[in-house]
Amino acid sequence: SKIAGFSRKVNGKKVGFLSLLSQKYWAIIGIILLLSFLTIYLLKGTIYNPSYQIKTINYTQETRKKYENTELFVLASKFLRGKYYSTLKVGGESELLKWVKTEYPFVKNVKITYTNPQEIAVDFSYIEPDFIIKLGDKRFGVWQDGVTDELQNSRTLGQTGFIVDTPSYLTGTTSLAGFFYDVSYDRYTNYLPQIQETFPEMKRFVYLAGSSNFIIFEGNKMIFLHRDNVAFQLEKYLWLKKNFQNFAGVTEIDLGSLTQEKVIIRE
Numbered sequence: 244s245k246i247a248g249f250s251r252k253v254n255g256k257k258v259g260f261l262s263l264l265s266q267k268y269w270a271i272i273g274i275i276l277l278l279s280f281l282t283i284y285l286l287k288g289t290i291y292n293p294s295y296q297i298k299t300i301n302y303t304q305e306t307r308k309k310y311e312n313t314e315l316f317v318l319a320s321k322f323l324r325g326k327y328y329s330t331l332k333v334g335g336e337s338e339l340l341k342w343v344k345t346e347y348p349f350v351k352n353v354k355i356t357y358t359n360p361q362e363i364a365v366d367f368s369y370i371e372p373d374f375i376i377k378l379g380d381k382r383f384g385v386w387q388d389g390v391t392d393e394l395q396n397s398r399t400l401g402q403t404g405f406i407v408d409t410p411s412y413l414t415g416t417t418s419l420a421g422f423f424y425d426v427s428y429d430r431y432t433n434y435l436p437q438i439q440e441t442f443p444e445m446k447r448f449v450y451l452a453g454s455s456n457f458i459i460f461e462g463n464k465m466i467f468l469h470r471d472n473v474a475f476q477l478e479k480y481l482w483l484k485k486n487f488q489n490f491a492g493v494t495e496i497d498l499g500s501l502t503q504e505k506v507i508i509r510e
Contacts (some may be wrong), residue, residue: 292328292329294360294361295360296325296326296327296328297323297324297325297326297328297331297361297363298361299359299361300319300323300362300363300365301358301362301363301364302316302319302364302365302366302367303364303365305366306365306367307398308399309367309368309369309398309399310367310394310395310398310401312392315343315346315347315367318342318343319339319353322338322339323339323363328357328360331363335355336353336354339353343367347392348388349370349384349390349392350367351367352368353365353367354366354368369400371404372394372400372404373385373386373431374404374405374406374431375405375407376406376409376450377406377407377408378409378416378419379411380396381416382394382406383419384400384404385428389423389428405448407431407448407449408449408450409449409452410449410451413452425453425454425470430470430473434473437474437477438477441477441480441481442459444461445459446460446462447460448460455470455471456468456500457470464493464494464496465495466480466495466497467495467496467497467498467499468498469498471503475499476499476503479498479506480498480506483496483506483508492510493508493509494509495508495509
């Protein structure tokens with residue numbers, strides 16, 4: 244009987260201990276939930292404070308001098324307006340860059356400056372075009388992977404890069420649709436550096452759209468070039484320049500637009 248009494252006493256202590264442990268457990272859970280609620284409430288009041296919600300977005304003069312495109316600014320503003328200072332402060336620039344690059348891949352970087360709690364200034368930097376195509380009074384920048392965009396001559400980006408001119412009969416053309424059909428983008432990027440090196444005083448480089456030929460204007464000379472075997476044609480030109488006695492008096496040189504087998508000159 245002593246043993247049985249002892250057992251009941253021990254079991255009673257166990258039940259009391261477990262009951263106390265259960266009470267402490269629920270008390271801790273309650274404290275954690277209360278702290279979580281208070282934390283969320285305080286963070287919401289701090290992070291999503293209406294006094295720091297972005298309402299005014301300005302695009303800097305530096306950005307407008309480089310490239311002014313209302314559609315780009317509207318796209319960026321859609322992302323920025325209504326955001327909060329604290330959420331933009333952490334990763335806001337990288338997220339905005341990712342957002343605008345979907346439509347403007349040549350945007351290189353973005354900087355957001357906070358001028359007031361509800362006002363920011365945005366500055367974009369850009370990748371310079373590989374070259375510029377001039378169609379009448381319009382200019383189009385050309386970047387890698389066939390990216391093109393109309394540029395303004397009055398802005399820095401529209402004044403940067405080698406200019407591929409076109410004949411006046413293309414004046415009024417509003418896009419580059421079909422422009423690279425006869426001469427691909429890769430041909431331009433592969434050969435333009437060699438052409439520029441061979442003709443350092445080149446005044447104008449004209450693509451005869453719809454054909455495979457180009458005209459180079461340098462000094463008093465008009466030089467015709469074909470899209471194929473460009474390196475060979477440039478070698479012929481350099482040989483002619485070095486060895487032809489009356490080279491200075493030559494006004495026209497055909498390096499390959501009519502035939503690759505010989506050079507045709509006119510004095």
